[in-house]
Amino acid sequence: MSEVLLDVRDMAVQFGGVRAVDGLTFRVHEGEVLSVIGPNGAGKTSAFNCITGFYKPSGGTVTFGGARITGRRPAVIAASGIARTFQNLRLFGDLTVLDNVRAGMHVRIRQNFLDAMLHTPRYRRGEDAATAEAHRWLDFVGLDHDRTAPIRNLPYGEQRRVEIARALAREPRMLLLDEPAAGLNHGEKAQLLALMRRIAGLGIAVVLIEHDMGLVMEVSERIVVLSHGKEIADGTPAAIRSDPAVIEAYLGAEDEEAHAEAERIAAEAGPGGTTEVES
Amino acid sequence: MNDESTLRAGEEASAYAGAVEERGRVNVALAGRGVGTPKPNRRPSAGRTLPGVLASRWLGPGVALAALALPYLNSSTYVIRIAVDALIFVMLAVGLNIVVGYCGLLDLGYAAFFAIGAYTSGLLSTRYGWPLIATIPVVVAAAVAGGLLIGGPTLRLRSDYLAIVTLGFGEIIRITANNLDFTGGPDGLYGIPGFGDFGLRSDIALYWVTAVVVCLAVLFAGRLGRGRLGRAWRFVREDEDAAEAMGIHTYRVKFAAYIAGAVFGGLAGVLFAAHQTAISPPSFNFLWSALILMAVVLGGMGSTPGVVAGALAISLLPELLRGAENWRYLIFGLLLIVAMIFRPQGLLPARAGEARRRGRRVRGGAS
Numbered sequence: 001m002s003e004v005l006l007d008v009r010d011m012a013v014q015f016g017g018v019r020a021v022d023g024l025t026f027r028v029h030e031g032e033v034l035s036v037i038g039p040n041g042a043g044k045t046s047a048f049n050c051i052t053g054f055y056k057p058s059g060g061t062v063t064f065g066g067a068r069i070t071g072r073r074p075a076v077i078a079a080s081g082i083a084r085t086f087q088n089l090r091l092f093g094d095l096t097v098l099d100n101v102r103a104g105m106h107v108r109i110r111q112n113f114l115d116a117m118l119h120t121p122r123y124r125r126g127e128d129a130a131t132a133e134a135h136r137w138l139d140f141v142g143l144d145h146d147r148t149a150p151i152r153n154l155p156y157g158e159q160r161r162v163e164i165a166r167a168l169a170r171e172p173r174m175l176l177l178d179e180p181a182a183g184l185n186h187g188e189k190a191q192l193l194a195l196m197r198r199i200a201g202l203g204i205a206v207v208l209i210e211h212d213m214g215l216v217m218e219v220s221e222r223i224v225v226l227s228h229g230k231e232i233a234d235g236t237p238a239a240i241r242s243d244p245a246v247i248e249a250y251l252g253a254e255d256e257e258a259h260a261e262a263e264r265i266a267a268e269a270g271p272g273g274t275t276e277v278e279s
Numbered sequence: 280m281n282d283e284s285t286l287r288a289g290e291e292a293s294a295y296a297g298a299v300e301e302r303g304r305v306n307v308a309l310a311g312r313g314v315g316t317p318k319p320n321r322r323p324s325a326g327r328t329l330p331g332v333l334a335s336r337w338l339g340p341g342v343a344l345a346a347l348a349l350p351y352l353n354s355s356t357y358v359i360r361i362a363v364d365a366l367i368f369v370m371l372a373v374g375l376n377i378v379v380g381y382c383g384l385l386d387l388g389y390a391a392f393f394a395i396g397a398y399t400s401g402l403l404s405t406r407y408g409w410p411l412i413a414t415i416p417v418v419v420a421a422a423v424a425g426g427l428l429i430g431g432p433t434l435r436l437r438s439d440y441l442a443i444v445t446l447g448f449g450e451i452i453r454i455t456a457n458n459l460d461f462t463g464g465p466d467g468l469y470g471i472p473g474f475g476d477f478g479l480r481s482d483i484a485l486y487w488v489t490a491v492v493v494c495l496a497v498l499f500a501g502r503l504g505r506g507r508l509g510r511a512w513r514f515v516r517e518d519e520d521a522a523e524a525m526g527i528h529t530y531r532v533k534f535a536a537y538i539a540g541a542v543f544g545g546l547a548g549v550l551f552a553a554h555q556t557a558i559s560p561p562s563f564n565f566l567w568s569a570l571i572l573m574a575v576v577l578g579g580m581g582s583t584p585g586v587v588a589g590a591l592a593i594s595l596l597p598e599l600l601r602g603a604e605n606w607r608y609l610i611f612g613l614l615l616i617v618a619m620i621f622r623p624q625g626l627l628p629a630r631a632g633e634a635r636r637r638g639r640r641v642r643g644g645a646s
Contacts, residue, residue, distance in 0.1 A: 052524060078526035090524075092517035095510075096631045103514050107526040109507045113539075116506025117499040123506065150631035170525055 002030040005174055005205050006051070006082075011060035012229075013050050020046040022229030023060070028174060028207055033200050035208045035216045037240075038226035039250055044209045045087055047226070048176050052084050053077040065173065079107050083172035085163045087179050087209075093152040097143070100151050100162055101134040104169025137165040141195055157188045164195065174205040181212045193219055213264055217241070225249065333584055333627060339501075342587070343494040350483050359482045365594040366486075366493040367550050372574040372590035373500045373583065374543025379572065380581035380629070381504050382536035383516030384434070385442040388449020389571050392541040394563035395425045396548020398456060401468040401558050411474050411553055415546070422545030425452075426538035434533045437519075449568050457560040467559025471552045489550050496543060501583040503539065512536050513581070577618060579625025588626050592618075 006028040013021045021043045028034050036044050049055040051062055053074035062070045069077050078084075083104070092100050102109075109130055115123040138147060141161040145154055151162060160180060167175055177196075181189050189212065196219050200206055210216050216223065216237070223240045225233040227249040233240055240246055332338060349362055375389045399421040400414035433444040456462045463469075476484045503509050511532045514522035519529050552558055570593055578589020596614065600607035618626070 054520065054523075073528070074520070074523035075526050075528040078524055084524050086521065086524075090518050090521040092514055092521065094517055094631055095513055096633055098633060099510060099513070099631070102510060103522065103525045103527070106507065106511055106514075111507045113503060113506070113508055113535075116508060117502050119502065126507070148633040166525065 002032070004028075005030045005032075005065060006207075007061075007063040008047075008051065009061050009063075011047065011050055011057050011062060013046055013055050013057050019229050021050060021057070024226070024229060024231055025060075026224045026231050026234060028205050030173075031200065031203045031205055033196065033206045033208070033219055033221045035210060035220040035223045036226060037210065037213075037216055037223060042226040042249075043229035044226055045178055046229075048084065048178055048207075048209065051077075052082060052176065078170060081171075081173040082176065083167035083170040083174075084176040085160075085167050085178055085180060087182070089156075089159055089163055091151045091159055091163055091166070094150055097138065097145070097147040097149060097151050097154065097162055098131065098134045101137055101165050101169050102130050104137075104166045104171075105130050105133060108171070134165075134169065137169045138162070140168065140198065141165045142191065157184055160184065160188075160192075161195075164199075168199065168204075172204060174207065175199060176207045176209075178209045179211065180208070181210055181215055189215060334632075338584065339498065343490075343497075346490045346494060347487070349490075350486060354480075354483060356482060359486050361595070361598050363482075363486050363489050363550075363554050365591055366489045367547050367554065368571070368574065368594040369587050369590040370493045370496045370547040370550070371544060371571045372578070372586045372593075373497050374540045374547065375571050376575050376581065376583070376586040377500060377503070377512070377543065378536050378540035379575050380579075380586065381509060381512040381516065382533055383512075384533060384536060385438065385445075386537075386540070387442050387446035387565075387568055387572065388429075388452075389445075389540065389544055390563045390565070390567035391429065391445075391449040391452040392422055392425060392544030393548045393551065393567065394452050394456060394560075395421050395541075396545030397552040397558045397563070398462055398468070398548070399545070400549040401471045401552045402462065404472055404552075405468050405470055411472055411549065415549060418545045418549050419542055422541040423538055425545075426534075426541035430534050430537040430541075434530060434537060446565070446568075449565060453560050453563050456563070463559070465560060467557060467562075468552075469557035471556045471558070473553045473556075485553060489554070492546065492550060496546070497583060497587060500539075500543065504581070504583065508532070508535055516581075573615065577615065577626060579628035582625065582627055582629035585625050585627035585629065592626070 004027050008027070009025050011021055011024045012019065024043070024047055026036075036047065038044055046055060050057045051069075053069070053072050053076070056071050060070070061068060064077070064080060064082060067080065069080060069082075092103065109126050111123055111126045114120070115126070135147070141164050143158060143161050143165065145158050151159060154162065160183075164175075164177070164180065180196075181192055184192060193215060196206055196208070208216065208220070220237055223233075223235065223237055224231050225240060225243070225246050232249055233243045233246050235243070346366070350359065371389070371393060374392075375386065378384050378386045378389070396418045399418045400411060403409040403414040403417060404411050429445065429448045433441055433448070436444060456467075457465055473481060473485050474488045477487075479487075504512070511522065511527050512535075514525070514527055515529050515532050515536075522529050522532070551562075555562070571590075574590040574593040575586050576589070577592060578587065579585030597607055597611050600610050603610050622628075
């Protein structure tokens with residue numbers, strides 16, 4: 001197997017008395033597509049927030065590309081090569097589509113304030129290159145929309161794409177996607193699946209939190225299942241489907257949605273095993 | 280590639296023309312049927328002309344030229360004096376716009392930096408006999424130091440907390456100046472020299488110095504806002520967490536905005552000291568901070584033309600209303616309220632848009 005890129009060991013975070021993440025351990029390998037699933041409240045997003053520095057873990061270590069990043073500032077972690085999207089879109093609403101994507105390139109554009117004030121050749125070169133690159137990433141995610149419009153004028157599905165383009169413009173080695181399919185219709189989900197494959201094709205590791213099991217089973221090389229802040233299973237989609245602990249975790253949950261999901265997983269785990277994306 | 284892009288531009292233009300034409304036809308149709316007043320007619324036409332002028336490349340140079348030409352049009356002492364006041368106010372508003380408009384940090388103590396600049400140059404020129412121009416590097420250093428001192432602890436705070444702390448610091452600076460013997464106490468400093476006469480009438484010489492400095496300040500502030508740092512300011516304003524997730528060190532970015540604002544304020548202070556020749560603590564009270572903020576909000580936060588217009592309105596309206604005698608501040612206040620009711624987003628609000636690059640449309644060719 002290829003090299004370990006992200007190594008999370010015994011990570012924990014508490015909010016008051018609630019242990020949102022409680023001794024979580026898992027690894028992500030270079031270029032791998034990994035899904036993190038689990039019932040609502042299992043600590044998936046909290047784990048993402050710990051890895052990306054938005055929460056300070058109360059215990060454990062996070063190592064990325066061989067360097068410890070535990071408790072570092074989000075900007076430092078992002079600059080080291082982890083990009084993310086947010087569960088609820090977090091775009092720069094008043095700014096143009098292009099500007100949103102340029103945010104991802106911020107740390108790479110070489111320009112100081114004098115360049116900007118005097119419009120030096122370096123400024124023009126840098127800005128032109130950034131614009132060209134922003135267009136390239138928007139082409140990559142397949143955005144077919146006026147790119148000079150304020151982002152909040154775009155339909156929801158398009159905004160999702162721009163958020164991914166913005167994260168890709170960071171040129172990450174690992175991309176964390178927090179429920180990218182939420183609120184998308186079937187057609188858009190199919191496009192998202194294709195997009196995730198293209199991203200994996202660039203050699204970027206993709207870590208996905210997602211509730212759409214069809215999508216998860218289709219795209220993941222490996223799945224980590226969380227429950228109550230711990231990993232309870234880790235394996236290939238086929239292995240996860242038939243894992244009794246996973247089915248138990250979903251059925252044991254009091255959440256109705258989780259029940260429905262568990263039933264779906266059970267159905268998908270039936271003989272034959274090949275699943276199709278629901279689209 | 281080039282042909283493709285021109286083709287696309289052509290398409291866009293014709294599509295736009297088509298849309299405009301269509302809208303016109305709809306309006307004609309509506310009018311023909313006698314359906315009420317064709318209200319949408321007014322909006323699009325206003326939407327076409329005003330931003331057209333605002334987006335023009337020649338707007339900035341035109342206004343700058345007008346400012347420089349003023350003494351040829353009217354060189355009465357009164358007009359020149361009011362104009363210098365207005366220009367200094369423009370510079371302050373443009374500086375505060377970096378902090379409030381671009382970066383979204385509500386600063387209620389901006390007059391502090393104005394005071395730091397004015398006092399630094401005033402002290403050096405009156406006590407130590409420095410020529411005013413030589414005090415500028417020291418003023419910049421003092422403004423940066425003041426920005427670090429005030430920004431260091433406060434920029435970790437968000438929104439309301441930041442506003443309250445900056446309000447406090449603004450007062451601290453003024454009261455310190457009031458209580459120190461070194462700064463002349465309540466009497467302040469007097470006999471501050473100008474920049475020199477250059478063989479002209481002294482107020483006109485100062486006017487031109489001010490006009491050049493302020494025009495450059497407006498140009499640089501606007502350019503700063505469009506560059507890499509300016510984008511980072513807006514990312515922070517829009518969503519601090521998302522900016523962090525893109526690797527942008529938000530604390531440093533906010534600091535940069537604060538210090539840039541401080542430098543603009545400090546330099547405006549030098550002009551103010553030269554203009555007034557005497558400064559005292561009441562020149563830098565909270566009313567100043569509030570009026571500068573008012574100019575930014577009235578003009579349109581984050582919009583350079585807007586803020587310039589707002590600053591001119593705030594500084595010139597009381598003068599234009601002189602005819603109303605004792606009523607003028609009442610009318611001034613009412614006008615501001617009316618303006619904010621009808622244009623809450625500002626006179627010339629900032630609009631998301633891409634910088635035009637003289638027809639060179641750069642476009643990646645991945646697809």
